[in-house]
Amino acid sequence: MKITGYRTLRTVHDWGRPVGDANGHISSGVTEVPLVILETDEGIEGVGMGSHHDLDRIYPALDGRDPRAVTSLYDAMLARVFKSGHTGATFGGIGTFDMALWDLKAKIAGEPLWRLLGGADRFVPGYASGLDIALDDDELRTFYDAMAERGFTGGKLKGGRDADHDIRRLGIVADALRANTSAPTLLLDANESWNLKQAVRYLTRIEEHLDLTWIEEPLRRWDAVGHARLSTAVRAAVATGENLTGLEQYRPLFDAGAVDVVQAGAVWGITHFLRVAIAAHSRDLPVSPVGLTANYAVTAAAAAVPNHLTAEIQDLGAPFGLSLDQIVTDGGVVLGDTPGAGVSIDEAAIAAQHLSGSWASPEGPHVRSQRAGLRMFTHADGE
Structure with missing residues (x-):
């Protein structure tokens, strides 16, 4: 069995409430969910979720490889981005492929992943x-x-x-x-x-x-x-x-x-x-x-x-x-x-829906607050 390619899609999670933390919140309660489908020459596919960052740069570490060698492929992905480093957002792309690989390995074995x-x-x-x-x-x-x-x-x-x-x-x-x-x-x-x-x-x-x-x-x-x-x-x-x-x-x-x-x-x-x-x-x-x-x-x-x-x-x-x-x-x-x-x-349902959202909006929790680390006393704005 060989890995032959991947495709991406994006859905949303509607939390039904505002979500956030001390750095900010998403008032709509709707956030994006990036998905990756890892393809093989035998038609079995693995699902990954988390990030689309740097997938094109990471994927050559997986192309043509047996997906069952998950931990070796994980290290190959880290090695692929050795010079620029695997940290930050790139690590999210590696993690998404990693989930898809484990999903594939368990499907091939006919076992639940746990x-x-x-x-x-x-x-x-x-x-x-x-x-x-x-x-x-x-x-x-x-x-x-x-x-x-x-x-x-x-x-x-x-x-x-x-x-x-x-x-x-x-x-x-x-x-x-x-x-x-x-x-x-x-x-x-x-x-x-x-x-x-x-x-x-x-x-x-x-x-x-x-x-x-x-x-x-x-x-x-x-x-x-x-x-x-x-x-x-x-x-x-x-x-x-x-x-x-x-x-x-x-x-x-x-x-x-x-x-x-x-x-x-x-x-x-x-x-x-x-x-x-x-x-x-x-x-x-x-x-x-x-x-x-x-x-x-x-x-x-x-x-x-x-x-x-x-x-x-x-x-x-x-x-x-x-x-x-x-x-x-x-x-x-x-x-x-x-x-x-x-x-x-359900790829067809996702393709037909038109909701959108983002964790990374300027008022959201993934953007560090200007006052973070500086609240030694209370200001008029409540901080």
Whole structure:
């Protein structure tokens, strides 16, 4: 079997609510979902999702190769962009091809991906995450009530701008989740919007009122020394890593003892997640994948690693034209038995729809806020 080509298409995810974080939000709640179909000479096709960046430059590493050699092909893709580097957006293109390769490998084997990767249990525990900074209090409660109905006992609030505001809203999350537990797991995500002293002061105030399980991305992603100092200054665990594009970028964090929960962005692919998980496991650290709506196949990988802690479940729906062989229930995801990653595409339906959206709009969460890291005191604009 040989890889013979690929084609791309683009659909959208309609979240049904504004989505964003401390850096901004998408008011429409409609975002783009890039898809890749990897083709073979035997007619079996693999589905990838995440990014279209640099696909033409990366693809020669796969052309004519046997798709079953996934990890070797992953390294070949990294080598293909050796001179300019594989980090940043290019890593997203590699991750999208990587998902398609794993989907192909599992389809060829006639197995669901979670079983092919070595998972024994199809259930993957998770936590609810509303991308909820633009929701008012009533909307926030509605979202977490719905997630509580699916059995979730943990929730992650997007915050970082006003401690009293976040304390109140974490209380709303906790109240909703108490339908399932007397001690909800509360997580806060600042999305790299603080400096070290801001983080210490902010979290100290929150911990006077609440038992916070982890603080996510409190500082810039590369600040190993700062994360290590913060971890010793507060009770909450420090969770970070979702924006690191390559295993080598975790080394300074590991060496500094700077991370308590090791995260990996689902958009960066399955092989990346597997390698990060094993590196974390060698240091007795748990791993947590972030943003499964960007790459549902990573859920299968989470089922197969020994140190998976919990996965971010952001929505109960699926992108337009995609069918998922999985069920969100009992506070996690139950994976199905369809061979491959369990993602099916209705290409005709996608071609006929006309919705559009983007994560990268100027007011959105993928564009860093001008005031991020500078909120040492409150301004008239609320920052």
